[in-house]
Amino acid sequence: MDLVFMIIYAVCLMLLLLGAVTYAILFERKVIGYMQIRIGPNRHGPWGMLQTIADVSKLLMKEDVIPKAADRPIFILAPVIAFVPSFAIYATISWSENIYAADLNIGVLYFIGISSITTLGVVMGGWASNNKYSLMGAMRSVAQVISYEIPLVLSIVGVVILAGSLNFREIVFYQESIGLWLIIPQFLGFIVYMIAAIAELNRSPFDLPEAESELVSGYHTEYSGFRYAFFMLAEYTYAIAISALATTLFLGGWLGPAFLPGVVWFLLKMCVFMFIWFWLRATLPRARVDHLMGFGWKVLIPLALLNIVITSIIKVWMG
C-alpha cells in the first residue's frame, strides 16, 4: 500500500513540477523583461503563457546530436544524473502539514547529501563533451559547488541547533511553537544561505560555469535538443527545491494566517525566493572566478561558523 502511494505521489509531483518549471521560466522571463524595460514573451497565448511549451516542443523536435569525439555513454547519462537527484530531494519536502512523501528524521541530511550528486552530472557532461569550453565550465562548476556547499550546510546547522531536529516537519513545528519564523533569530545564517544557494544553483551573479561571454555556454555547450532541455529542467527543479528548503527552514514553511491553506502559503513564499533570484540576475554583473572562491572561503565560511557559535551559546544560555 505504501509503495502504491509512493508511486502515485511521485508521478503527481513530477507532473506538477513540470508545470511549475514551465511557469517558473515564464515568470523569470517576464520579471527580467519588465526590469529591462521590455515586455517579455507575449506571442504564444495570453501573457505568453504558452511560450515555454512552444520552446520545449521545439527542443523535442530537434535532431539528437552527439558529437563524434564525445564519450557516448557518459554523454547520454549526464543529463539524467543531473536531473534525478534534483527530483529525488522533493521526497522530504513537506508542502503543508499533511502533504508530504517521506517523514524522514534525517531530512536535512538527506536533502544535502542527495543534492550534491547533481554536480556529478555537470562534470560528466563537461568531460564527455570533449570540448575545451565544456571542460572548463565543468571544472569551474566543481570548484564552485564544493566551495559553496560548505557554507550552505553550515548555515543550516544554526537552524538545526535551535530546532533540535533534522526533520523538516519538526523544524516547522518548532517555528510554530515559538511563534517566530527562524529568519529573525537566524538572520546571519539566512544571508549566508541565500548567497551560498545562488552559487550552488549556478545562478547570476555566480553563473560562472555557464558564463556565456567567456565559455560560450559552459558545460552544456555541446548539448542540444532534448538533452539540453533536461539540463535546464534539472537546473530549475533544483532552484525550486532550494527555495522550498529556504521556505521550510527560515520562513516557517506552511505557516501563515488561516485565510489561505498552508500549501498556498508555502508556494507563495517559494515564489518570493524565486523572484529574488531573478531580480539578482537582472541587476548584477558576473563575479570573477577567483573573487568567488575568495569570498566563499574567506567570508562566507567564517560567517557561517560565527553563526553556529552564537547560536550554540544562545541555545545553552536559554536552556
Added chain:
Amino acid sequence: MSIRTEQMTLNMGPQHPSTHGVFRLVLTIEGETIKHAEPVIGYLHRGSEKLAEGLLYTQFIPYTDRLDYLNAMTNNYIYCAGVEELLEWEIPERAEYLRVLVMELNRIASHLVWWGTFMLDLGALSPFLYAFRDRDLILDRLNEISGARMTFNYVRIGGVKWDAPDGWIERVKETVKEVRENIKEYDTLVTGNEIFQARTIGVGKISQKEAINWGLSGPIARGSGIRFDLRKEEPYSIYDRFDFDIPTFQEGDVYARYKTRIAEMHESLKIIEQACEQIPEGEIIHKKGKRIMMIKPPAGEVYKRCEASKGEIGVYIVSNGKTQPYRVKLRRPSFVNVQILQELLIDEPIANLVAIFGSLDVVLGEVDA
C-alpha cells in the same frame, strides 16, 4: 610529488559570443591563465582602400560608413574633409554645424553601444537594453536628418546631403536632456556596483608610456593619463567655438577607460547643446559639391585626422588631378588599438580577457577595413 600539467590551445572566435564580430584569438592557456595570445584578424577584410581607387571621390563615402559602422558620421566627415582640403573649398557655416551635431550624436550612440556590450561581457544583462533604449533616441534623430540608422552616407564633399527637417533642432535639444538624465542613471545602476568595480579596477593596466609606444589614441589613451584630443589639440571643423573638457584619468585600467567614456558622453552632450544654440541659417553645401563629376582635386596629397569615438582616425589621399583618387590610406583607430591586446593578456585569467578586450572598444569592420 608533482602533477604533470599541460598547456592547452584554445581558439576563441571567430564565432565566440564576446568577440563582437569576427575576431579570433588563439590562446595558450595553463589552467585558466593565459600564457600567450595571438589575435587573428582579416575575416572582414574588404579591401576598402583599394576599392577607393576605382571610384569617384563621392562614391567612396558609403564605403567609409562600413569601416566603424557604429561611428559612421565621423568616418564620412574625415574622408570628405580630406578631399575638401585638397580642393581648398570654403564650407558653409550651417553645414559645419550640422556636421558637428551629427558627429557628436553619433559619438554618444557609439559609446552607448560600447557600454551595453561591455556590461554584457561582464555578465550583466540589463545595461545592454538600457543602452539601446537611449541609443535609439539618438538614432531616431539621425534617421530624421539622414534617412538611415547606421550607414548614413550623410556628409558630402563640400557640405552635407540634407538640411535639418522642421523642428529637428528642438527635438535634438529634448533628446539631449533625456539622454543626460539616463546616463546619470547608469552611474547609480552600474558604476558603484562592487562586483563591477572588483572586476575592473586594476585590471588590464596600460601605462602612459605603453599607450604612447603602441600608438593608442582616444578614450584608451585618455584613460591612461594622456590628455590628447584632436578636437582640442588641432581643432578641425568648428570645434574651437565650443566649450568642453577632455576627461582624462590617470589609472590606465579598465575602470578608468570606463569612466573616460561615460564622462565623454556628458561632454558631447554639452557640445550638442551649444551647437543647437549657435547654428545659423544658410546654405548646406558648396555650390560645386552636388556635381560629382566636377570634383577633381588638383594633383597633390593630404593627411587629415580627427577624433572618432574609438580614437584618432586619419585619411591620407593622393590625387593626380583625375576624378578618382590615386591612393587612399586609412588610419583606423581600432586596428591600432587592438594590437596591444596580445601584450595585455599575458598572465591574465580568462575571466579578465573579456573585460580587457571589451574595454578596448574595438569594431571589427574598422580593424579589417
